[in-house]
Amino acid sequence: MIPMTVWVVEDDSVYRRSLEGMFERREKITCAHTFPSCIEFLEAVEQEPHPDIVLMDLGLPKMSGIEGIKRLKKRAPEITVLVLTTFKEKEAVLEALENGAAGYLLKTATEDEIINGIRDIFMGQSVLSPSVARIVLEEIRRPAPEEAFNLSDREIEVLEHLAEDLAPKEIAARLDITVRTARFHLSNIYEKLQVSSQTGAVAKALRSGII
Known part of the structure; x- marks a missing residue:
């Protein structure tokens, strides 16, 4: 260790x-x-x-x-x-x-x-x-705004899998993309949501009704 x-x-x-x-x-x-x-x-x-x-x-x-x-x-x-x-x-x-x-x-x-x-x-x-x-x-999911933080459809898909506590490698497998691409999407998500962690991204997405 x-x-x-x-x-x-x-x-x-x-x-x-x-x-x-x-x-x-x-x-x-x-x-x-x-x-x-x-x-x-x-x-x-x-x-x-x-x-x-x-x-x-x-x-x-x-x-x-x-x-x-x-x-x-x-x-x-x-x-x-x-x-x-x-x-x-x-x-x-x-x-x-x-x-x-x-x-x-x-x-x-x-x-x-x-x-x-x-x-x-x-x-x-x-x-x-x-x-x-x-x-x-258990956070109540609300309908997403039309342009919630300007996230793309793919980024929202990545967020949904992130909410399932999946690692980038697992998200890549689910979406049939490379791990590098999954990490690229995660980086964009963190920047657009102005958060710095997986838990922060999921919490903000839930509170904002994105997922």
């Missing part, structure tokens, strides 16, 4: 220490910094070498985790964010994913589920707690 660096943004000092202890027990995952607020976290982003992954709570003082994700994606879009929170309301889930979170876990997740989620996200996969996945899948 490739070594990775994690930062934690969490205002609950007890839970923050439990996460630190969890990382101390694991090999090749280093928790370099922890922060009680997004404000301190974003200041560190400007000054410190960047982590591979950030574990982000949403219910934070002075600045919400969602606002923190928005600002982070403008300053350092290469940093991957995994939400780890108690918030399981649909709007919070979809807004976090739409604004750049690559995954969403609830604090009821076990230590192994959190570690596996970090590893999966590091490898480019999406990570959702089961109840969060149901929220995304």
Whole structure:
């Protein structure tokens, strides 16, 4: 396994220490910094070498985790964010994913589920707690606008398969296209929807009624 660096943004000092202890027990995952607020976290982003992954709570003082994700994606879009929170309301889930979170876990997740989620996200996969996945899948689908984000028919097809949690290789096989072409369509979709991840694209497409 490739070594990775994690930062934690969490205002609950007890839970923050439990996460630190969890990382101390694991090999090749280093928790370099922890922060009680997004404000301190974003200041560190400007000054410190960047982590591979950030574990982000949403219910934070002075600045919400969602606002923190928005600002982070403008300053350092290469940093991957995994939400780890108690918030399981649909709007919070979809807004976090739409604004750049690559995954969403609830604090009821076990230590192994959190570690596996970090590893999966590091490898480019999406990570959702089961109840969060149901929220995304059960989002009411509305008729698509005539020119929703100027997506082509093929791009909408790719989005629909993306919503089934298919990888680019699987999407390519379904549509009888090359993997390179599938990745090209995904790149266009992310740009047009102004998102940076598979989960963000699916969340925004569902909220906008595209699929």
